[in-house]
Amino acid sequence: MDRAERNTSVRGSDFSLFQTAVMLEDQVRARTRDLEVALSENEQINRALQLAQEGMAREIHERREALEALEREQEEQRVLIRKLEEAHNQLLQSEKLASIGQLAAGIAHEINNPIGFVNSNLNTLRQYIDDLLRLIDAYETLEPTLTAEAAGQLAALKTELDLDYLREDVGSLLDESIDGTARVRRIVQDLRDFSRTGATDWQFADLHQGLESTLNVAANEIKYKATVVREYGQLPAVECVPAQLNQVFLNLLVNAAQAIGERGTITVRTGCEGDQVWLAFVDDGGGIPAELQSRIFDPFFTTKPVGEGTGLGLSLSYGIVQKHGGRIEVDSLPGAGTTFTIRLPIRRTSAESASAVEQPQ
Secondary structure (H helix, E strand, C coil), X not given: CHHHXXXXXXXXXXXXXXXXXXXXXXXXXXXXHHHHHXXXXXXXXXXXXXXXXXXXXXXXXXXXXXXXXXXXXXXXHHHHHHHHHHHHHHHHHHHHHHHHHXXXXXXXXXXXHHHHHXXXXXXXXXXXXXXXXXXXXXXXXXXXXXXXXXXXXXXXXHHHHCHHHHHHHXXXXXXXXXXXXXXXXXXXXXXXXXXXXXXXXXXXXXXXXXXXXXXXXXXXXXXXXXXXEEECCCCCCEEECHHXXXXXXXXXXXXXXXXCCCCEEEEEEEEEECCEEEEEEXXXXXXXXXXXXXCCCCCCCCCCCCCCCCCCHHHHXXXXXXXXXCEEXXXXXXXXXXXXXXXXXXXXXXXXXXXXXXCCC
């Protein structure tokens, strides 16, 4: 009986264990399915998040590119506006210079005509005076034949007129007058040469002649401030637009004079190196501070008081030299003066053929 009960009890326990195992296995399967569903949903969520992140990244990249493109466009517009302003002011400056050039040419022509008459008349007057002096010399050879009374009267008149001094001084007066008219004619010619601001024809020119014409035109601006020292080397004829380079020379010479305080020296040096020529304008003025040297060729930049400078002189000069295929350099030390050096090719290249003539004169 006991064995039968024990067997029955064991079989009951085995069945209970089997049921428990089956139930646990069902629970494991259910949990596994739930976990697989959760993992699938999680993967879907992760994929959705990844897609969303990728979309956001693309959108951010596109917006960044759009912003950069907008900034580039704005910068291009700012550059274009600056160029338009520069071109507008250069055009105004060009028109102003052209008007001044026409006015100067007209004045030079009007002055040249009467000066021509005066010069011609002075030379004729010299001949007349020479003839009169020869006549007086002839009369003096006949003085011994005169009566004592007539000789006395003649001697008194000579003393009264100081004839000996008159003989010497009249020649000096005529020489000075003729020299003065020649100088006026030279100034007028230089003014006419310099004022041909409308000329845009390329030609081989003597830069020394252009320098001398410019120095003559700027003499009144320079003579009270500085002594000009010329240290010219040998220069070949240079293919250029002379009137434009004369404008550059004038700007640099006037700037040099204005940089000098009381009294100083402006030295103009020239030379040739290979297929280039160079011209240096040296002053012993106050110099340019280092922090400003990179800006002196910018349009509208000036260190002069308001109303005394447009800030276009050096900018225009830089543009003219650049259009000629050259370059302009500055070397300055505060308190020790400034040197502007222009380097130009002897012959123009094809790139300059069309560009230089467009530069304001």
